[in-house]
Amino acid sequence: MPESTFKILEILERSGGPISGETISNELGITRSAVWKQINELRMMGYDISSSQKEGYKLTHTSNKLLPYEIHKKLHTQVIGKKIRYIDSTPSTIGIGKQLCSEGNVEKIHGTVVIAEEQTGGVGRMGRAWVSPRGGIWVTIILKPHIPIDHIFMITMAGxxxxxxAIRKEFDLGALIKWPNDIFIGNKKVAGLLLELDAEADTVHYCLLSIGIDVNVQISNFSPAIQKDITSIQAEVGHEVERASLLARILKEFESRFLLIESGEYNAILQEWKSISCTLENQVQIRTLKNTFEGEAVDIDEYGALIIKKPNGKLERVIAGDCYHQ
Structure with missing residues (x-):
């Protein structure tokens, strides 16, 4: 899409009122016919723009889509999110991320964020389906980390x-982290994360951090079997919220923690994770591929493993599995 399309949007926003097509064309050095064409493209993207022969064009409502323009207006990062690949609908953003990494130098696309309005084949942990309808935030961040492979798991912690x-700051909601990679509000899940990496020996070629958040999502659209276990930002605050601001804040919050990890400040990440965990100090049931057991979640170690104190007092270290609060 021509850069002048979003230049027109900037002019409309800056004017704060009606502005003539002639004024826009003069400022951008394009024809009035080109202005009209690009105004229509903006309308197709969800922007409400009124027009009249007497007054000209006026922006009456911005788009509610997660368009790169809307995110970049609010973004305050050095690298993460500076490049965005936007897709209206895709089976999964992580699939797009893998494709981009296979096509060229990953160093050059480090920090790129892949965004979709909906995913038709979203995948969660252990290959489980992740329902990703319109109204949520479905993104994958492409990373070329300079982090020892035994601390790559901390990227998920940072995410x-x-x-x-970000949820706490934007909406004053008590969002907490449930081990290993879910975000809860109260006793209901609102978001989840997934980290995939391409590596051999001690070399990490790239990482893909996928984030899925039920933002402006109607819980009634989900199957009855899971409705009682999930929530959305909209359901918690009682109205639709601006997704672009939330995503921009998430990217900023993530970048600051990612840089801490790259500088070796592992303990700072661990301590912050612990401070907003809803798993620690709770009775839990752990289900792994080998067995199921219960106990108290007492700590998380330097490698991200959950430490469970069993009823007999024995400590069990859990690297991977499902955790259910009791």
């Missing part, structure tokens, strides 16, 4: 902290 902190 979890970023999502929880």
């Amino acid at each position: 979890s902290i970023a999502v929880a902190r």
Whole structure:
């Protein structure tokens, strides 16, 4: 799409009122016919723009889509999110991320964020389906991390902290992290994260951090079997919210923690994760591929494993599995 399309949007926003097509064409050095064509493209993207022969064009409502323009207006990062690949609908953003990484130098696309309005084949942990309708935030962040492979798991921790902190700051909701990679409000899940990496030996070629958040999503649209276990930002605050501001804040919060990890400040990430965990100090049931057991979640170690104190006093270290609060 021509850069002048969003230049027109900037002019409309700056004017704060009606502005003639002639004024826009003179400022951008394009024809009035080109202005009219690009105004129509903006309308197709969800922007409400009124027009009259007497007054000209006026922006009456911005788009509610997660368009790069809307995010960049609010973005305050050095790298993360500076490049955005936007897709209206895709099976999964992580699939797009893998494709982009296979096509070129990952260093050059480090920090790129892939955004979709909906995913038709979203995938969660252990290959489970992740329902991703319009109104949510479905993104994958492409990363070329300079982090030892035994601390790559901390990227997920940084992402979890970023999502929880952003929800707290934007909406004053008590979002907490449930081990290993879910975000809860109260006793209901509102978001989840997934980290995939391409590596061999001690070399990490790239990481893909996927984040899914039920923002302006109607819970009634989900199957009855899961409705009681999930919530959305809209359901919690009672009205639709602006997704672009939330995503921009998440990217900023994530970048600051990611840079801490790259500088070796592992303990700072661990301590912050612990401070907003809803799992620690709770009775839980753990289900792994090998067995199921119960106990108290007492700690998380330097490698992200959950430490469970069993009823007999024995400590069990859980690297991977499902955690259910009791």
